[in-house]
Amino acid sequence: MHVKSLALRGFRCFPSTEFEFDRGVNVIVGDNASGKTSLLEALFLLGRGVTFRSTRLRDLIHPEADRYNLRAVVRDQHDLARKVSIEGYRNRREFYLDTQSNVSRFDLVQCLPLQLIDPDVHRLLEEGPQYRRRFMDWGVFHVEHSFFSSWQRFRRALIQRNRALRLGWPNKDIVSWDPALVREARQVDSCRRGYVDDIARNLPTAIRKEFTGVPIHFDYRSGWPTNESLDQALARTLERDKKAGFTQIGPHRADLRITHGNVAARDKVSHGQQKLLTSGMLLAQARVMANRRGVTPVLLVDDIAAELGARYRALLGQELTSLQSQVFITFLDRAFIPNTLGYAREIELSVPSRGSPEISKKC
Ligand SMILES: Nc1ncnc2c1ncn2[C@@H]1O[C@H](COP(=O)(O)OP(=O)(O)OP(=O)(O)O)[C@@H](O)[C@H]1O
Ligand SMILES: [Mg+2]
Incomplete structure (x- = not known):
């Protein structure tokens, strides 16, 4: 290409x-x-x-x-x-x-x-989770054909559920969106999880070595507690969601935590190392795409x-x-x-x- x-x-x-x-x-x-x-x-x-x-x-x-x-x-x-x-x-x-x-x-x-590595590349580490969601989703979109349609169906169900919450509709109308939301969320979640494993495996070894023997770890967070299924978590947070007027848990709140040892990498590694690491993550994306799609x-x-x-x-x-x-x-x-x-x-x-x-x- x-x-x-x-x-x-x-x-x-x-x-x-x-x-x-x-x-x-x-x-x-x-x-x-x-x-x-x-x-x-x-x-x-x-x-x-x-x-x-x-x-x-x-x-x-x-x-x-x-x-x-x-x-x-x-x-x-x-x-x-x-x-x-x-x-x-x-x-x-x-x-x-x-x-x-x-x-x-x-x-x-x-x-x-195409992939951009620019002077702001370290923002992937420093800024909010939406940057890392964008990183994961761009990558998954290119290697997993089912991802985009699942993501679109998930978004549609989420928008409808949020509308019902915002307009104060009865519980039965709010939760009627849950089966679709949960089904698509599982698909989105599993694609992202597999993708993050791929990124971790493909981070260039020479870049990984720069972190003085302390491992860099990619910890994918799905957007709801790990000890609960999404349907359980949605049921538990329903009253809170009604007060807030929107759905507070789900794949739209996912994140990718990047740690150096046990500490968030953004709080520990130098500015240059942040740039090197985030550039390495983007290069890993390119490798994953080459391996999985031949592009x-x-x-x-x-x-x-x-x-x-x-x-x-x-x-x-x-x-x-x-x-x-x-x-x-x-x-x-x-x-x-x-x-x-x-x-x-x-x-x-x-x-x-x-x-x-x-x-x-x-x-
Ligand atoms: N719409 C436009 N029409 C004409 N010139 C523009 C327009 N938009 C930006 N420029 C000018 O284009 C020039 C080139 O900008 P660019 O950011 O591409 O430079 P650069 O080579 O990347 O510079 P730097 O090394 O400082 O980053 C600048 O002088 C900029 O002001
Ligand atoms: Mg420039």
Whole structure:
């Protein structure tokens, strides 16, 4: 799975630019504001249908354009070419796949699975459980076909149950949603649990070794007490749920606790170690996907060198290279490129005085 080429028109700082990529590691080098993150953002949009920068839709459009257009040729695991494109207007986006217009975000996600490792990667450890649920669910979605439909059915039952709780309906109307909710929750739970075991097994050994002999442990929490079944727990918490007006337990409250020895890793390991560990978790996701689906996601790595010393940079460079994925990795300065990173193409971006990036490519 790799992106062969990309054409950007009216996107951020790119008025009109085309790139050809290597199927291995592509290094993008450039000064501040030269467009490195914007280039990764364009690729991310094509694979996810949303941006990782929290901006308004119109902020993506170049000042001299009325919309942007992104067009990529993607080669799938069988080396078949697929055309993915996006038209971005001030208030909406339209997605295209080959000759089909107005396809959904999920079609893009299936066509171009990609993973982002950016300077905020440690938030996976530091922030609330929703970050880790997103991490698990993105991964499970790509390797377990039944997961998405179970998750959708679970959400529907949950929304209806919460509505009944909020509107103060009689108990029998509230609990009438429980059988469906419990059935789908079990499926979601079992997919996530198996997936977390896979992640733990695939965490790169070299990264695991950095934690001075104390084991890193992934402890999946299903969202209800382990000593109870979900139906028992729902029955027990019914009165509390009625007061709160929503269902307080279930897979929507799941978490992934990451511990170093017996202590939460976020409270113990250094900032650099947090980045290394969370990057390792994302690389483990890519490995699990390659093992279970025969598809290697494209990896977008933005500015990871910024806060990592030479040893951690070398370690990550080696792990990225060993994955055999297509990688796009940005550097502010060539001096930060670790020599363990076996890259095939270098794309240099620069900011000319008139404001739109100049590009030179070296192979
Ligand atoms: N809609 C837009 N139109 C034109 N330029 C934009 C738009 N959105 C962002 N920019 C500009 O694009 C330039 C490139 O931004 P980008 O974040 O891609 O740079 P970068 O190379 O990642 O920089 P850094 O190394 O500082 O992270 C910036 O000057 C930014 O202000
Ligand atoms: Mg940047």
